[in-house]
Every structure is written in C-alpha cells, then in structure tokens.
Amino acid sequence: MDKNTAIEKGLELVQRAKVVMLASGGEDGYPNIRAMLKIHTDSLHLVWFSTNTSSEKIKHFLKDPRACVYFMDSQTFEGLTLTGDVEVCRDIETKKRFWVEGFEIYYPQGVNDSDYSILKFKSKNGKYYHGLNIISFDIKDVPLFE
Amino acid sequence: MDKNTAIEKGLELVQRAKVVMLASGGEDGYPNIRAMLKIHTDSLHLVWFSTNTSSEKIKHFLKDPRACVYFMDSQTFEGLTLTGDVEVCRDIETKKRFWVEGFEIYYPQGVNDSDYSILKFKSKNGKYYHGLNIISFDIKDVPLFE
Numbered sequence: 001m002d003k004n005t006a007i008e009k010g011l012e013l014v015q016r017a018k019v020v021m022l023a024s025g026g027e028d029g030y031p032n033i034r035a036m037l038k039i040h041t042d043s044l045h046l047v048w049f050s051t052n053t054s055s056e057k058i059k060h061f062l063k064d065p066r067a068c069v070y071f072m073d074s075q076t077f078e079g080l081t082l083t084g085d086v087e088v089c090r091d092i093e094t095k096k097r098f099w100v101e102g103f104e105i106y107y108p109q110g111v112n113d114s115d116y117s118i119l120k121f122k123s124k125n126g127k128y129y130h131g132l133n134i135i136s137f138d139i140k141d142v143p144l145f146e
Numbered sequence: 147m148d149k150n151t152a153i154e155k156g157l158e159l160v161q162r163a164k165v166v167m168l169a170s171g172g173e174d175g176y177p178n179i180r181a182m183l184k185i186h187t188d189s190l191h192l193v194w195f196s197t198n199t200s201s202e203k204i205k206h207f208l209k210d211p212r213a214c215v216y217f218m219d220s221q222t223f224e225g226l227t228l229t230g231d232v233e234v235c236r237d238i239e240t241k242k243r244f245w246v247e248g249f250e251i252y253y254p255q256g257v258n259d260s261d262y263s264i265l266k267f268k269s270k271n272g273k274y275y276h277g278l279n280i281i282s283f284d285i286k287d288v289p290l291f292e
Binding site: 024029030031034064066068069072079081083106129 | 175
C-alpha cells in the first residue's frame with residue numbers, strides 16, 4: 001500500500017469513527033489513555049474534543065501538551081495513530097463553535113460554564129495500520145481539505 | 147459505585163476484551179497508542195502481549211518502560227485504564243508459555259524465532275470508567291487471583 005492510499009484510508013476511518021482514544025503524558029510521565037467522543041475533525045490535521053476543565057487530562061496537557069490520538073475499526077482491523085500537541089481552549093468563540101445540543105448534561109451552565117473546555121489536538125505525524133501493514137506519514141503530506 | 151465493585155467490573159471487562167490499547171512513551175516523549183491482541187492476563191496485575199522484536203514499541207519500552215493499557219466496551223460505555231511498566235521478555239520459558247497455535251504467521255521460525263518477543267506489563271494503578279463515573283484504585287487493592 002502506498003502512502004496516499006494509507007492517508008485516504010485513514011481519512012475514511014476517521015470519518016466513520018465515533019470514539020477516539022486520547023493519550024496524555026500523564027502524571028510522573030506515565031502515558032494515560034481514555035476514550036473520548038469525536039466531536040469534530042479537520043482532515044487529519046486537527047481533532048477537537050470537549051472536556052471538563054476540572055478533569056485530570058487538562059492538568060496533564062497544561063503541564064505537557066504532547067499527545068496521541070488513535071482511531072480503530074475492529075471489524076476491518078484498521079488503526080490510525082496520530083501524534084501531536086494539545087492546546088486547551090477556553091475562549092468563548094471556540095466553545096460556541098463546538099457546542100452540541102445535549103451538552104447541558106455535562107455542563108449545566110451552557111456554553112459559558114467554566115467547567116466546559118475544548119481540546120484542540122494538532123497532528124504532526126501519522127501511522128496507518130491495516131493487518132500487518134504499517135505506513136508512516138508526515139502530516140504535511142495530508143491534504144488540508146478532504 | 148465503591149472501589150470493590152469497580153475492581154470487580156474491571157476484571158469482568160478484561161475477561162471479555164479481545165483487543166487492548168497499549169501506550170508507550172514513544173519517541174521524543176510523545177505518547178504512542180496501538181491496538182494489541184490480548185493473549186493472557188493475571189487478574190489486573192499482569193497483562194501479556196506478543197510482538198515482533200524488531201517493532202518500534204520494543205525500542206520504546208527498552209528506553210522507557212512506562213506504559214498504559216486500556217480496555218473498553220463501547221456497548222456498555224465501560225473503560226479500564228491501567229498504568230505500569232513493561233518488561234521485554236526474550237527467555238525461552240516465557241516465549242514457550244505464551245506461544246499460540248497460528249503464531250507461525252508472524253514468527254515463521256516458531257518459538258525460537260528471534261523476532262518473537264513477549265511484553266510483560268505490570269500494573270501499578272487502575273482507573274475504572276463507567277459513563278461519567280471514574281473510580282481510581284491502587285493495584286495492591288486488587289486480589290491476585292480472580
């Protein structure tokens with residue numbers, strides 16, 4: 001499989017994924033994985049998440065922005081690993097942009113809830129897995145628009 | 147939910163999981179996630195994986211043993227994060243112990259294949275997720291035998 005096909009397959013995988021794994025550097029430098037809902041992606045360049053400002057992962061990313069996101073389809077044995085950096089966004093424009101109806105369950109005060117934050121993950125590198133194949137690529141080789 | 151119930155639910159989740167996420171510290175300190183087949187677990191204390199000696203993750207763990215494993219059931223919204231250290235095992239006893247029929251596809255030379263290695267993950271801490279609940283525990287509070 002060539003790099004362009006891997007990138008195309010990776011984009012398709014991201015489109016159909018509902019759940020994403022997110023790893024932070026964690027405390028004491030131990031990596032830490034948790035499942036997150038995918039709220040929005042821009043090509044493979046940016047992955048957006050919402051989270052509680054009080055959550056442990058916010059503390060992790062403010063201390064060390066290095067992160068990894070992983071998309072998987074266990075039916076087709078495909079996986080996509082992206083490594084990059086997370087920025088914690090608390091400005092009202094970003095919070096409004098990604099507000100989803102029903103978020104009131106998590107953030108009762110709505111878009112202005114101080115416990116509502118957005119994580120902006122910016123990719124640097126990607127690795128597409130299919131069965132025993134692994135194809136690595138630089139995010140610069142991925143088109144910005146799908 | 148109390149800690150003992152969380153541990154019990156975590157053990158059940160591990161029992162039915164076929165795929166496990168494994169994070170290493172990665173290159174340049176960036177965390178790195180990949181999906182692995184679960185070959186064997188001892189309670190929540192030890193998680194065993196097989197891998198190619200030539201794989202990137204072996205390089206990562208020889209440099210930095212800190213790791214995280216994550217079990218998920220997307221049907222029930224349960225997750226279990228374990229943090230701990232990985233030891234790379236290349237002794238013949240361990241390799242024999244975890245050899246599975248069919249591994250010849252990955253390691254054509256059989257149990258003596260120099261590209262066949264075992265990863266022994268030893269837990270320190272756990273976190274059980276169910277919906278919005280998160281229960282943390284020390285691995286010392288988990289019974290050694292199920």
